[in-house]
Amino acid sequence: MNGNFTYCNPTKLYFGKDALDGLKEELPKYGKNVLLVYGGGSIKKNGIYDKVIAILKECGKNIYEDAGVMPNPTTDKLNEGVMRANKAKADLILAVGGGSVCDYAKAVSVSVNCNDDPWEKYFIRFEEPTCEIIPVGCVLTMVGTGSEMNGGSVITNHAQKLKIGHVFGDNVFPKFSVMNPEFTFTLPKYQMISGIYDIMSHILEQYFSGTDDNTSDYISEGLLRSLIHSADIAVENPTDYEARSNIMWTATWALNTLVAKGKTTDWMVHMLGQAVAAHTDATHGMTLSAVTMPYYKYILPYGTAKFARYAVNVWGVDARGKTQEQTALDGLAAMEKWMRKIGLVMNITDLGATKEMLDGMVKSTLIMDGGYKVFTESDVRAVLKASY
Amino acid sequence: MNGNFTYCNPTKLYFGKDALDGLKEELPKYGKNVLLVYGGGSIKKNGIYDKVIAILKECGKNIYEDAGVMPNPTTDKLNEGVMRANKAKADLILAVGGGSVCDYAKAVSVSVNCNDDPWEKYFIRFEEPTCEIIPVGCVLTMVGTGSEMNGGSVITNHAQKLKIGHVFGDNVFPKFSVMNPEFTFTLPKYQMISGIYDIMSHILEQYFSGTDDNTSDYISEGLLRSLIHSADIAVENPTDYEARSNIMWTATWALNTLVAKGKTTDWMVHMLGQAVAAHTDATHGMTLSAVTMPYYKYILPYGTAKFARYAVNVWGVDARGKTQEQTALDGLAAMEKWMRKIGLVMNITDLGATKEMLDGMVKSTLIMDGGYKVFTESDVRAVLKASY
Numbered sequence: 160m161n162g163n164f165t166y167c168n169p170t171k172l173y174f175g176k177d178a179l180d181g182l183k184e185e186l187p188k189y190g191k192n193v194l195l196v197y198g199g200g201s202i203k204k205n206g207i208y209d210k211v212i213a214i215l216k217e218c219g220k221n222i223y224e225d226a227g228v229m230p231n232p233t234t235d236k237l238n239e240g241v242m243r244a245n246k247a248k249a250d251l252i253l254a255v256g257g258g259s260v261c262d263y264a265k266a267v268s269v270s271v272n273c274n275d276d277p278w279e280k281y282f283i284r285f286e287e288p289t290c291e292i293i294p295v296g297c298v299l300t301m302v303g304t305g306s307e308m309n310g311g312s313v314i315t316n317h318a319q320k321l322k323i324g325h326v327f328g329d330n331v332f333p334k335f336s337v338m339n340p341e342f343t344f345t346l347p348k349y350q351m352i353s354g355i356y357d358i359m360s361h362i363l364e365q366y367f368s369g370t371d372d373n374t375s376d377y378i379s380e381g382l383l384r385s386l387i388h389s390a391d392i393a394v395e396n397p398t399d400y401e402a403r404s405n406i407m408w409t410a411t412w413a414l415n416t417l418v419a420k421g422k423t424t425d426w427m428v429h430m431l432g433q434a435v436a437a438h439t440d441a442t443h444g445m446t447l448s449a450v451t452m453p454y455y456k457y458i459l460p461y462g463t464a465k466f467a468r469y470a471v472n473v474w475g476v477d478a479r480g481k482t483q484e485q486t487a488l489d490g491l492a493a494m495e496k497w498m499r500k501i502g503l504v505m506n507i508t509d510l511g512a513t514k515e516m517l518d519g520m521v522k523s524t525l526i527m528d529g530g531y532k533v534f535t536e537s538d539v540r541a542v543l544k545a546s547y
Numbered sequence: 548m549n550g551n552f553t554y555c556n557p558t559k560l561y562f563g564k565d566a567l568d569g570l571k572e573e574l575p576k577y578g579k580n581v582l583l584v585y586g587g588g589s590i591k592k593n594g595i596y597d598k599v600i601a602i603l604k605e606c607g608k609n610i611y612e613d614a615g616v617m618p619n620p621t622t623d624k625l626n627e628g629v630m631r632a633n634k635a636k637a638d639l640i641l642a643v644g645g646g647s648v649c650d651y652a653k654a655v656s657v658s659v660n661c662n663d664d665p666w667e668k669y670f671i672r673f674e675e676p677t678c679e680i681i682p683v684g685c686v687l688t689m690v691g692t693g694s695e696m697n698g699g700s701v702i703t704n705h706a707q708k709l710k711i712g713h714v715f716g717d718n719v720f721p722k723f724s725v726m727n728p729e730f731t732f733t734l735p736k737y738q739m740i741s742g743i744y745d746i747m748s749h750i751l752e753q754y755f756s757g758t759d760d761n762t763s764d765y766i767s768e769g770l771l772r773s774l775i776h777s778a779d780i781a782v783e784n785p786t787d788y789e790a791r792s793n794i795m796w797t798a799t800w801a802l803n804t805l806v807a808k809g810k811t812t813d814w815m816v817h818m819l820g821q822a823v824a825a826h827t828d829a830t831h832g833m834t835l836s837a838v839t840m841p842y843y844k845y846i847l848p849y850g851t852a853k854f855a856r857y858a859v860n861v862w863g864v865d866a867r868g869k870t871q872e873q874t875a876l877d878g879l880a881a882m883e884k885w886m887r888k889i890g891l892v893m894n895i896t897d898l899g900a901t902k903e904m905l906d907g908m909v910k911s912t913l914i915m916d917g918g919y920k921v922f923t924e925s926d927v928r929a930v931l932k933a934s935y
Binding site: 376412 | 561760761773777
């Protein structure tokens, strides 16, 4: 466990088939005015909206709505949310949805009382909030981002063709999250698989960094093995409660700061994927899967030992009689085979990326410096080109 | 992930070589009067005491001391601590030591304002505190119990020959814990190994329960593999920072409620070990190691599939061509070999248990019902007899 770090995660999780009852414990802790944030309205079809409204009314809340949060929440929508929260004098922002809705709720929570332009302050200058933060609670209906137990918030600026994430401190973490695996049963298969790969990518972005021996990597390997095992079951049978509950729990622990402890972390797959998303508006998890193989094959020579360990400990590759490089390559081959099997998108062409977008995507890729190779713009270009 | 559960762990951890600086951030949050709790005085020899005192003074605190906390803190000591905390009008109890010191600090924290007999209320009737709780902070100098990030508190009543643990709710968890792996370097080898086995046993008590497919078990396997790997290094070289930091981090996550989520959990090794400790006053981890093999061999037929999984995923047993039972037995054999190699005590005779103590130990063993076999008194007797 390298370096000095702190760990503090104050989010309270309510998990299981009766998790929504947790709302009744939490709501009385906050004032009367609740801004209910949600997406395209699927929660009205599957009955979750009605259940949440009933509990809000039972707890005597004034309900204000902010619907229509899109998969990649925009700066325009953020400005609208701030206006709505202000009008409602919101005491609590209740996000009902997936990662985008939770991300958006957090962005609104730090922007309502912000005297600056939130996009500039938080997403361009990466500053911390200095204003009063409105508390956020989440009811999760889609898994992947881990947004239910972290300070992450990703916002897209269409005018600037930028999709940028800010990881806020624990004062911005949701105060509570309601996690009922059954709420994810009705999700379309494409979204489920996309979420599964988002989880996997989160773990790998933290795993593929550093050369030390670190407990975080062992926890990551356990999470990855559980995820692969449960994903195989859920793809066959999306209403398998055990599998969906494991995927939901893994998603949370994949990105709630735990497995990053003592690590430098990488995050280049996300930077590349976000650049693709900013130009195509494709689903987050699929942008990650589409750039993964080109990226990992590109950096493998710089982190061969770790890729070999990954092959053996996660994919069960038999290393006997092989060079470290061959073991590492066999691990990526096993991963690629599995990715194709569960139906992930394996190139950015299938996500709508055209050759004309390449220059723009290269320009909007932020370069992080924690992985096995610190990228130059030409490395970014090479990987994106190989991703078509 | 079976059933409904909540997860909430508010303890803030400061980890690394500069972790003690965290005290300067935390102390200003509390009132002037600090009750400094510690054990036999080893912290005076290794300089930790002086460093803590300097920071307390720098933060302008009134320091009151409560020294001499013994390895198995007693009801008599608890009563003394309550008296001292009262006298000090303590605003914060700062525990500097290992699990016993942290456990004791928590017991004092819920007893100072308790109108009832704390032993009867918390450890016999397992009631939750209804009084004001004094906040606790920890500076860890010994690892194993996980007490730095949980609500556990184990107290021994010599008159009644009982050693009983109460797992308190998150309102009793330490507010913060300071974890500098270097503080554990000077610990005698016997104590280090004992702590390592305490960690292993904590994970196994949660792992060996249930028959479902559960992410918690995958995390547990990761923690176990990291622990075994780092223990081997630390036994050879106790000042290997990487190994000691991994062991310290694993200890915390082994028993901070995470890997119990969705599980029934067992805890019979602890119940048997605590009965042995109540009669012999032996070191906690060694009482666990001494009863482990007889216990697991006894319950193996009731949980063969899980013991076989354990053999493969944790001990690397090759299952090809073997029955599930043979794989399971090979796993326990590998575990036993490792336990002997690192120097664990493998029978209770070596801990001072005499044949005359058997009846008393059987009587003082609490029976838990979450593992693969719900014990009767005759099962307890059989395992304890096999442990001599």
